[in-house]
Amino acid sequence: MKKSFQIDLFDFLVKNDIENYVGVPDSTLKHFISRALEKKKIIITTREEEAIGIASGMSMSGSNSVVFMQNAGFANSISTITSLTELYEIPMIFLIGWRGYLKNDAPEHLKIGKIQPDLLKIIELPSKVLSEKNWKKQCIWALKKIKNHQPCALVIKREFYD
Amino acid sequence: MIRKEAMGLILKKIKSEPIISANGFISRDLFELKEKNSNFYMIGSMGLSSSIGLGVALKNPKKKIYVFDGDGNILMNLGSLTTIGTLKPKNLIHVIFDNGSHESTGGQPTAANQIDLSKIAKSLNYKVYQVKNKIQIENFYKKINSITGPIMLLVKIDKSDIVSKRIDITPPQIKNRFIKSLQN
Numbered sequence: 001m002k003k004s005f006q007i008d009l010f011d012f013l014v015k016n017d018i019e020n021y022v023g024v025p026d027s028t029l030k031h032f033i034s035r036a037l038e039k040k041k042i043i044i045t046t047r048e049e050e051a052i053g054i055a056s057g058m059s060m061s062g063s064n065s066v067v068f069m070q071n072a073g074f075a076n077s078i079s080t081i082t083s084l085t086e087l088y089e090i091p092m093i094f095l096i097g098w099r100g101y102l103k104n105d106a107p108e109h110l111k112i113g114k115i116q117p118d119l120l121k122i123i124e125l126p127s128k129v130l131s132e133k134n135w136k137k138q139c140i141w142a143l144k145k146i147k148n149h150q151p152c153a154l155v156i157k158r159e160f161y162d
Numbered sequence: 163m164i165r166k167e168a169m170g171l172i173l174k175k176i177k178s179e180p181i182i183s184a185n186g187f188i189s190r191d192l193f194e195l196k197e198k199n200s201n202f203y204m205i206g207s208m209g210l211s212s213s214i215g216l217g218v219a220l221k222n223p224k225k226k227i228y229v230f231d232g233d234g235n236i237l238m239n240l241g242s243l244t245t246i247g248t249l250k251p252k253n254l255i256h257v258i259f260d261n262g263s264h265e266s267t268g269g270q271p272t273a274a275n276q277i278d279l280s281k282i283a284k285s286l287n288y289k290v291y292q293v294k295n296k297i298q299i300e301n302f303y304k305k306i307n308s309i310t311g312p313i314m315l316l317v318k319i320d321k322s323d324i325v326s327k328r329i330d331i332t333p334p335q336i337k338n339r340f341i342k343s344l345q346n
Contacts, residue, residue, distance in 0.1 A: 043249070045213075046241025053210035054245070057182070057217020060202070060341050083206025088333040 001156050005132045006031035012136065013066060014041065016143050018093065020058050022051040023068035028097030028158040033068065048073035049080040055092045056084060064146060068095040071116045071155075072109070081151075082123055091146035094125070094153040101157040120153060127153035163295055164322035165259045166191050169230070171299045172257060172317075175306075176228065180218060180344065183230040184211040186266030188259060190326035192230060200343035203329050203336050209238030212246065212256060219251035222344060226253050233260040233274035240282070246312050247286030254312045256288070261319045269321060283314045294318040 001009075010021075010032050021036040022043045036042040045051040048069045055065035069077070074096050085092065099105055100113010120127045126145065128138040138154060145152040165187070173196045180200045183189040189203040202218075204211045215229035236243070236258055246254065262275040280290045289309050293299050293316070302315060329336075 043245070045245055047239075049207070049210060050213045050239060050242055050245060053207070053213025053239075053242075054217040054220075056210075057214040057219075058221050059217075060337060061218055061221035061344055062341075063221050080207045080210065084204070084210065087206060088337040090337060 001028075001130065001132060001135075003031040005135060007035050009130070009135055009139065010035040010039075012139055013093075014039070016139070017064060018066055018143075019063045020055065020065040021068060022055050022058075022065055023095075024048050024051065024070070024073050026068065026070035026073070026097035028070065028099065028156055029068055029095065032095070048077045052077055052080050052085060052092070056088070056090045059090050059092055064091065064093075066093045066095050068097075070097045071099055072112055074116070075112050075119060078119065078123060081125060085151045086123070086125070089149055090151065091149045092151050093142045093146060094151070096153055096155045098129075098155050098157045102159065102161055105158065105161050116155070120155075125151065125153050127155055129155045129157060163319055164324065165261065165265075165319045166195065166322070166324055166326070168259060168299070168317045168319050170195050171296055172315075175303050178343070178346075179226045179228055180222070180340070181228040181230055182211045182215040182218065184208070184232050184235040186232070186235075187326065188230050188232050188235075189329060193329045194326040198343075199339040201336075202340045203331070205329060205333065209235050209242070211235060212239065212242040215254060215256070216242070216246050216249065216251060218344070219254040220249065223251075223253055225344075226255060227251070229254065229256045231256060231258045232265075233258060233262060233279070234264040234272045236279070237272055237274065243283055243286045243288070247283075247288060250287055250312060252311045255306075255315060256312060257315045257317060259317050259319050261321045263321055265321060280314070280316055283316075288312050288314040290314045290316060292316045292318065
């Protein structure tokens with residue numbers, strides 16, 4: 001997703017009362033994260049589970065969060081998502097950069113990238129893949145989910161290999 | 163002093179302040195000693211009570227927020243101390259009940275006795291207080307209001323085989339009443 005779209009995505013979420021951006025940086029999401037840094041609305045954590053914990057505390061205090069991470073970090077977090085986010089029904093939007101979407105991505109991303117859609121399905125976390133065309137519609141879907149106290153995920157594909 | 167005794171002494175000083183408690187016997191002791199709506203019993207996600215507490219503390223700066231943690235729990239999420247030490251919530255009181263063991267899973271040892279948690283926490287901008295008996299807990303509470311957080315209260319305790327009852331409230335109920343309590 002190009003820089004301008006990532007900036008628009010961030011600004012749209014802020015406009016819709018997502019106050020906190022907590023997570024671990026990912027190159028697929030770098031423009032989104034840079035925007036969050038620029039707007040001073042970000043907490044960069046040491047691991048993804050930590051970000052989920054912080055977002056949980058904020059969510060229960062009435063302040064909504066996006067938790068951003070790479071799909072490798074999402075895989076790290078599966079137990080936390082099932083035993084905290086889903087078990088307690090704590091709303092938050094996961095924003096996941098999807099490495100290993102391309103078959104010629106770096107080798108460390110291939111195996112986990114291949115099963116990324118299955119991981120989301122297995123843990124029953126509702127998700128949508130964002131594109132430059134549909135991102136606004138998918139964001140509206142995610143905002144509605146958290147309004148109904150349901151966590152969900154938005155995924156951005158890594159469509160180039162540099 | 164065992165955990166339940168130490169926790170009981172600290173709970174005497176706590177009224178309705180929110181407490182986020184680590185999974186395992188720590189949450190079970192809290193449930194048995196002082197059940198209240200502003201307790202968030204974290205029954206899974208080991209290691210994360212301090213992270214949840216950080217999120218609550220940042221969004222509720224006028225309330226004192228307690229985390230009841232264990233040595234095994236914090237060693238699983240040492241990174242959390244870095245984030246807390248960077249964001250410096252003045253209202254966070256991070257209590258660590260340290261028995262040098264994973265008591266909930268059968269008493270296996272942790273590394274807590276072989277390292278210095280207080281030094282780690284101090285270097286990460288915590289104000290650290292170590293206590294191991296009633297008098298020291300009383301002394302800590304005499305000065306607590308003059309200390310700017312984040313505070314770490316390291317409570318050295320003995321292992322014990324007393325097991326408190328399980329929490330019989332569903333996780334969504336725990337969450338919903340916790341949310342309501344924060345609104346007061």
